[in-house]
Amino acid sequence: GAGVSQTPSNKVTEKGKYVELRCDPISGHTALYWYRQSLGQGPEFLIYFQGTGAADDSGLPNDRFFAVRPEGSVSTLKIQRTERGDSAVYLCASSDMGGYGYTFGSGTRLTVV
């Protein structure tokens, strides 16, 4: 596609449930990033993929969060046992190997009730 696609655009889930957020990057982009943006804050880095592997997952807040990119294209961010504090907009971005400057997707707004 022309841009970074994220689905769903909105997700409401109950506390304790499991959720998956999907990101489809720009075709040909080898690097993929996940960020989280809470209300009134700037985006916060979660994880960076180069190809299929997670090159840096230092931003994942705890072991309830996990992300995969099995074929080096689409990525899924998985959150187990969701908590109300996980409520935020989850942003995905991709770039070519140069890495300079991201193109963000439109985000998934996650609400945990």
Add this chain to the structure above:
Amino acid sequence: QKEVEQNSGPLSVPEGAIASLNCTYSDRGSQSFFWYRQYSGKSPELIMSIYSNGDKEDGRFTAQLNKASQYVSLLIRDSQPSDSATYLCAVTRSNYKLTFGKGTLLTVNP
């Protein structure tokens, strides 16, 4: 000390004026600097990048970098109501892991 600091605003300027947005950062090893614009309810959009000291101009936008002072700024000339948005400063030493400020809300009044 926060890693990237921005005045949260709101910064209000009249249409046609120059808007000046400022950002300071704490990591002296930072190599790349970016300005993103974020409209309410939308995702951030990259508008400027700067990598070396001095000024970089692109249309009505000028980014300024002073690594010695750990300071980055964005000037918007001839401000338009459509420039009203939150402007996010981001820095990185790694070229992939951006650290963002909280953003400055700019309002351009017709």
